[in-house]
Structure formats: structure tokens, C-alpha cells
Amino acid sequence: MSFIKEVGKALLEVGINATYVIRAKAEKCVSYHFFGDKVALYGDGKPKRLLTKCQVDIWTTNGQDEEYITPIKEAMKGIGWKSVLPDEDSYQEPDTGIYHRFMIFQKEYSAEEND
Numbered sequence: 001m002s003f004i005k006e007v008g009k010a011l012l013e014v015g016i017n018a019t020y021v022i023r024a025k026a027e028k029c030v031s032y033h034f035f036g037d038k039v040a041l042y043g044d045g046k047p048k049r050l051l052t053k054c055q056v057d058i059w060t061t062n063g064q065d066e067e068y069i070t071p072i073k074e075a076m077k078g079i080g081w082k083s084v085l086p087d088e089d090s091y092q093e094p095d096t097g098i099y100h101r102f103m104i105f106q107k108e109y110s111a112e113e114n115d
Helices: 003-013 066-078
Strands: 018-020 029-043 046-060 099-110
């Protein structure tokens, strides 16, 4: 299963309908995307273990997003993703006025795992 489907399914199982997109357009939603792929371990000159990051974003009009934090962390932990940033407060996007909180998770996996 691809990471896109894996993360979307895990969040849906805790009641969060998330969208795979970098910049959400809705006023209240959760989105996610991946970045920072790199090789964590080589063997015989080939990548054996890889490392990637997933950013989960919470977008609200009033900054009330606390209800999402624990379910997101639990869902991501349940599928092997580790939180790599302390909780950040929501901040208001100056151009849209929408509140934004981001959470970063990291996963190490075998080179064959995410085909």
C-alpha cells in the first residue's frame, strides 16, 4: 500500500477525512503531504532503508483544532510514523486569515516496502 493511501486510511479510521494536498483550499480541513525522502542505510551499494517525512496540516477559521491533535498522533503512531516536532501552536496565515497547525512525522522503511 502506498504511503498516501496508508496515511489517508489511518486518519479516516479515527474520524478525520484528510486530503492529500500541500495547500488546502477549504476553511476547515486536514491535509497531508510527504517530503524529505533520503537513504538511511546502504548495503552492497544499493539503498536498503529509506527515511521520509509526512506533514499533517490542520486548517480552521477560528484556531480551534485541539480535537484533532491526539487522534492524528495516535493514527500515525499506529502505522509506524514517529512525531519529530514538539506541538506548535496554530498561527494565522496573513494572506487568508485561516489558522494553520502543522505536525511532522517520520518513518524509516525498507526500500521495497512502498512500491
